[in-house]
Amino acid sequence: MKDKVRDDYERPIISLRISITNRCNVNCIYCHHDGMLDSSSEMTPDEIYEICRIAKKLGVEKIRLSGGEPLVRPDIVEIVEKVNSLDFRDISITSNGIFLDKLAGPLKDAGLDRINVSLDTLDEETYKMIVGKNVLERVKKGIIESCAVGMYPVKINMVVMNNINNDEIMDMFEFTKKHGVILQLIEIIESESCDDNDFNSKYHYPLAEFEKHLAEIADEIKVREFMQDRKKYFIDGGEIEVVHPVDNTNFCKNCTRLRITPEGKIKPCLLRNDNLVNLIEFIREGASDEELIDIFLKGIHNREPFYKEEN
Known part of the structure; x- marks a missing residue:
């Protein structure tokens, strides 16, 4: 498929955001902490690769890996390497930055283009109050290391x-x-x-x-x-x-992102959980590319603007 797939509202699917875990190593006060998956139930690097491979066939250009905290996975570098082998225009990660001081270089070498780091304060006491532990200096070091190894842009x-x-x-x-x-x-x-x-x-x-x-x-x-x-x-x-x-019509009108939950389900809309489409079970059962494309298309056609423009 050469042309980008569009949903029923003529919105092209340009990026895919994959939550590769819902585990996290901090306890931020604004996080909802949805039910945690055991690490043994998480998608494997090969399964994440398969999801990205099918997404590439549908015209997806950008992949973002998120969590939870994606860097808690010991195979995060392997995951980035596998995704990078598919030659996407952009691969990024959203992270709390705690492990970046050690992982920035290996992630860059594996093919990571850029990283967004969640950091709400430079005050140690405020940081500890927000996230539940004081690792602020380590996070700052990780941000600086990400810049040093050539990730661009680094965003906070x-x-x-x-x-x-x-x-x-x-x-x-x-x-x-x-x-x-x-x-x-x-x-x-x-x-x-x-x-x-x-x-x-x-x-x-x-x-x-x-x-x-x-x-x-x-x-x-x-x-x-x-x-x-x-x-x-x-x-x-x-x-x-x-x-x-995001509760505005302009966000929905211009949404070009599809999401995958940590359980391996297609999530057509950021603000809804009642129209998910199971994908991972079909990958695990050895479904053909044609079958997997049809499942992706079902998720894409489930997309509907949560906030619609008034006529």
Whole structure:
């Protein structure tokens, strides 16, 4: 298949996000901690390869590996190597960064293009309160090592929380600017669809006013048209991108990502769990490429904008 497959709303499927584990080595206060899979039940490197191989046939260009914390898997380098052998345009990982000081080099050598590191504060006490342990210096070392081995871009995902770290944004920006890292500010979702509305209501920090400040001091502003019209602010040699909550029609209209759960199911929509399509059991039963493509297509045609534009 040469052309990209589109869903019933004419959205092309460009990227695939695979949660390769739901295990994690920290306990972040904003994480829902969905039921944990035993490591023996996780998809193997060969199974992840097969999923990516079929996705490639459907025109997928980019793979993101996530978790849980994907670097807790001892075979993470092998997984990246196998995915890289399929020649995707981009392979990335989202991580808490704790193991990056040791794994940045091997991951880069295996074919990893870039990494997003979740880091919400540079204050040791605040970090310990958010994640449950104090390994901040190790995470910072891992970020610097990722830059040193040539990953580009390295991004820091900073979840901005009211009365916790909302006053640290510019300190984080100075850190990212110093090391050539991009800062992504993430606004907590605040909507009726959220499973943890009490937490989100308490700690939600609207970034709209702060964006006005960024617009005033920016040397240049770019808009990512196919990413919610996110704005990228270039300031004094650094870069800040603002990620607003996904509960908006623009996010859904421009969504080009399909997801795979840690259990090996196709997840057509980030905000729904009632239309999953089992994929891994057919791979384990030796299904043909044609059968696996049909299963992928079923998941793709299950895609429907969670937030639709009003007529």
